Amino acid sequence: MKLKCLLPSLLLLYCAGASAQSHRYDQQQNFLKANSYWSIRNVDVDFNKNPPLATLNDSSDVFEGTASAADPVSGVLNFYSNGYRCWDRNHNVMPNGDSLYGNGGGRHSGGSTTQGVCIVPMIDSPGKYYLFSLCGLTDMSPSNISTGSLYYSVVDMSLRGGLGDIVAGRKNILLDNDTLAESMIAIPGNNCDIWLMVHQAGRAEFKAYHITNAGVQTTPVVSATGSMIWYYPLGGMTVSPNRERIILTSFSPFCQFGYADSTSGVLLCKFNPATGVVSDAIQIEKDLQTYSVVFSPDNNKVYMGNYDHLKDITSLQQYDVSKYDTASINASRQLIASIGSMMQGGSGFGTLMPYLKLYRDTIYFPNVVDGTFDATLSSINKPNLSGTACEYKNATVALPKGINPSICLPTEVVYPVPGDSTYALFLDTVVCEKDWATGIQLKPAEILDKYEYSWNNGASGSTTTITAAGKYWLMSTNGCHYKVDTFIVGKYEMETPIITIEVFELSTTTRYQTYQWMLNGSIIQGATDSVYDVKENGMYQVIVGDGLCSDTSDVYKVTNYSSIETVNSIAGQTHIYPNPASHTIRVDAPITVDVFVYSLEGRLMKQVKAAREIDVRDMAEGVYFVHITDKNGTRIKAEKLVKVKGL
Numbered sequence: 001m002k003l004k005c006l007l008p009s010l011l012l013l014y015c016a017g018a019s020a021q022s023h024r025y026d027q028q029q030n031f032l033k034a035n036s037y038w039s040i041r042n043v044d045v046d047f048n049k050n051p052p053l054a055t056l057n058d059s060s061d062v063f064e065g066t067a068s069a070a071d072p073v074s075g076v077l078n079f080y081s082n083g084y085r086c087w088d089r090n091h092n093v094m095p096n097g098d099s100l101y102g103n104g105g106g107r108h109s110g111g112s113t114t115q116g117v118c119i120v121p122m123i124d125s126p127g128k129y130y131l132f133s134l135c136g137l138t139d140m141s142p143s144n145i146s147t148g149s150l151y152y153s154v155v156d157m158s159l160r161g162g163l164g165d166i167v168a169g170r171k172n173i174l175l176d177n178d179t180l181a182e183s184m185i186a187i188p189g190n191n192c193d194i195w196l197m198v199h200q201a202g203r204a205e206f207k208a209y210h211i212t213n214a215g216v217q218t219t220p221v222v223s224a225t226g227s228m229i230w231y232y233p234l235g236g237m238t239v240s241p242n243r244e245r246i247i248l249t250s251f252s253p254f255c256q257f258g259y260a261d262s263t264s265g266v267l268l269c270k271f272n273p274a275t276g277v278v279s280d281a282i283q284i285e286k287d288l289q290t291y292s293v294v295f296s297p298d299n300n301k302v303y304m305g306n307y308d309h310l311k312d313i314t315s316l317q318q319y320d321v322s323k324y325d326t327a328s329i330n331a332s333r334q335l336i337a338s339i340g341s342m343m344q345g346g347s348g349f350g351t352l353m354p355y356l357k358l359y360r361d362t363i364y365f366p367n368v369v370d371g372t373f374d375a376t377l378s379s380i381n382k383p384n385l386s387g388t389a390c391e392y393k394n395a396t397v398a399l400p401k402g403i404n405p406s407i408c409l410p411t412e413v414v415y416p417v418p419g420d421s422t423y424a425l426f427l428d429t430v431v432c433e434k435d436w437a438t439g440i441q442l443k444p445a446e447i448l449d450k451y452e453y454s455w456n457n458g459a460s461g462s463t464t465t466i467t468a469a470g471k472y473w474l475m476s477t478n479g480c481h482y483k484v485d486t487f488i489v490g491k492y493e494m495e496t497p498i499i500t501i502e503v504f505e506l507s508t509t510t511r512y513q514t515y516q517w518m519l520n521g522s523i524i525q526g527a528t529d530s531v532y533d534v535k536e537n538g539m540y541q542v543i544v545g546d547g548l549c550s551d552t553s554d555v556y557k558v559t560n561y562s563s564i565e566t567v568n569s570i571a572g573q574t575h576i577y578p579n580p581a582s583h584t585i586r587v588d589a590p591i592t593v594d595v596f597v598y599s600l601e602g603r604l605m606k607q608v609k610a611a612r613e614i615d616v617r618d619m620a621e622g623v624y625f626v627h628i629t630d631k632n633g634t635r636i637k638a639e640k641l642v643k644v645k646g647l
Contacts, residue, residue: 024241024297025188025417026358030072030477034121034413035359037070039080039087043399045377047359048075054399057091064182065103065116068410069129072121073454073475078157079164080410083116083133086155088163094155096166101151101174102133112136114182114236114291114355119155119413120194124213126452126477127157131166132175136182137201137233148201149177150184152216175209175218183237183248186211188417190274195221197239197278199248201232206246206269208276226281231263236355240295243273245321247293247302251353266290266304268321268329273417282326284319285333294356294363295321296383301390303363303380305339305354314339314353318390334387336380337394339367357409358383364409367395375399439465444474444485451476497544499556502635506532506556512544518552534558571637574628580642587611589628593636596627619643 025031038045041062046053068080077089083103086094103116113136122128130152137148154170157163181201186194189210196209196216204227207220226248235249245268252263266284271277289307296302300322307314316339320332339354354365363380376395383390443463444453453462456473466472472487498509506517507530517527518541524532534540540556574589587595595611598604600623608614621643628637 026241030415033075034070034072036075037077038410039068052397056400064408065113066408066410067117067119069119069413081117094165100133101172102135115184115411118184118186118411120186129155131155134184137179148179150175181232182234185237186414187239188414192416195276206278221276223278225279226267228283229265236292238294240299242299246271249290249293251291285330291353292355294358297361298384336392355408439467441465442487494549494551497553499553504534513547514545516543574637580644582644582646583617585614593628598625616643621645
């Protein structure tokens with residue numbers, strides 16, 4: 001029978017190393033999937049669809065400050081939060097997900113801290129997350145919650161059958177209560193770590209909380225820079241895709257009435273992802289009334305919505321920051337679009353300005369029309385390009401009618417940049433299976449503790465069973481390190497071994513690399529050549545291999561061993577002479593025999609029945625094969641004949 005065989009499986013174990021750190025962190029597959037589902041005020045936007053699909057969600061209450069986390073493999077929503085409540089994917093508040101401290105603490109409807117929520121995956125513990133909640137200094141909080149404070153809780157998605165919940169005893173953990181402003185983002189570090197960035201409200205001071213597989217370090221890295229702005233009451237923070245620059249905005253409502261005195265503006269700073277240090281702050285223009293800023297994918301442009309209180313107009317502006325120089329940056333300003341008036345919408349402080357977010361090389365923001373947000377998201381589709389070539393589009397994503405979306409879009413869920421630089425290549429053991437219908441099990445070279453596994457065929461767990469040939473890969477992650485095992489599986493058809501017999505010699509119709517002869521189901525010791533001389537009657541089989549697979553022939557039954565002995569006796573009495581010969585050869589045998597003369601190439605030259613003499617004068621000089629058989633065609637003898645020139 002023909003065998004189905006696994007070809008050698010190629011196992012590629014890969015952990016992206018230092019070379020990957022220069023790449024954009026926001027293009028990692030887990031980042032794209034984890035941020036593919038946005039939950040904002042009464043609306044869900046699914047970016048796994050093309051175009052993005054917006055649906056109603058009447059459970060959430062979000063004004064400012066929101067975050068949502070999707071599964072890093074499938075993109076399915078896991079949970080979301082507005083800082084004081086945490087909802088599951090079914091839009092129900094988790095049993096332990098109410099009364100969180102942060103972003104208003106439940107007193108101010110929807111919370112009013114710009115970046116009041118941030119979700120960070122727990123390193124080395126897939127399925128667990130830190131949920132950070134920030135109450136900015138200007139937020140209105142209950143008396144039991146400090147304004148300007150930072151808390152965190154732990155969400156475990158394995159609880160409640162995969163719907164998740166906040167872990168008992170790991171809720172509302174105070175991290176900082178030192179008059180923090182409204183800015184909070186997470187940035188991947190250089191060695192499988194993450195920095196949680198916040199800023200002081202009353203002084204020019206960044207704080208970077210280090211998150212590693214050991215947890216959240218409670219003592220931050222403090223960087224004093226940006227003293228040209230002395231007060232940071234409102235605003236947001238963003239990081240460039242290459243993690244080398246940070247921008248911080250300080251929006252002061254007093255500037256709306258012309259009372260600005262270094263209380264507002266936009267800072268561009270350098271960031272070191274290895275140390276968490278922020279340095280060399282420079283100010284873009286002066287006293288810009290900007291709520292949110294975002295970088296272009298190539299890190300060279302920034303976009304912001306700037307409010308001009310004298311003209312009561314908010315404009316979308318672009319700056320070129322490829323040169324780290326205030327004069328060059330200021331000179332590069334280009335107006336992209338005027339996007340509305342603040343005061344006409346009745347906003348006393350002009351805070352309804354667009355919150356910009358980069359996702360998959362497109363910048364999105366809630367659309368502003370005369371001081372209110374309409375039910376759409378606008379976009380900048382080619383943000384790397386200069387000026388209006390950036391392709392600003394109004395109302396790109398339609399939201400359900402009647403919805404007044406929140407000011408903010410969700411903060412980014414970021415994963416560590418893998419810190420390893422190890423590459424290993426293995427060849428898996430060859431496995432041959434007779435029946436693919438029963439399935440073939442694939443598994444990684446090593447099953448690691450605390451790793452999550454997902455296969456490209458949709459299976460989960462460290463193993464999968466396949467019934468078809470193809471290319472399969474397994475992604476394994478513990479939230480920090482990422483490995484991919486690749487299996488190339490083919491159906492290999494090995495030629496079925498068939499036994500033939502010639503006189504007393506068993507062989508096969510096809511050549512193989514290995515042989516093992518058997519008699520009556522038992523191994524014949526030492527019988528590992530391509531041929532086997534029969535020594536007794538019985539049931540013969542051969543196990544053959546071709547370097548990849550092995551197979552066993554059908555049984556060949558030998559019952560005429562005594563006849564073989566007779567043939568052997570006759571062969572010993574049969575001779576041809578002379579040899580070499582020039583004219584005639586004679587055949588001396590005890591029985592009537594037939595003679596066949598073949599060339600070295602196997603071409604039949606002469607055939608003589610009942611042969612006694614054979615005339616070879618017409619044959620060219622050279623070497624020939626002479627086969628002698630009995631009248632039934634059983635081969636008795638074969639030998640070489642040398643034909644020489646006659647005298």
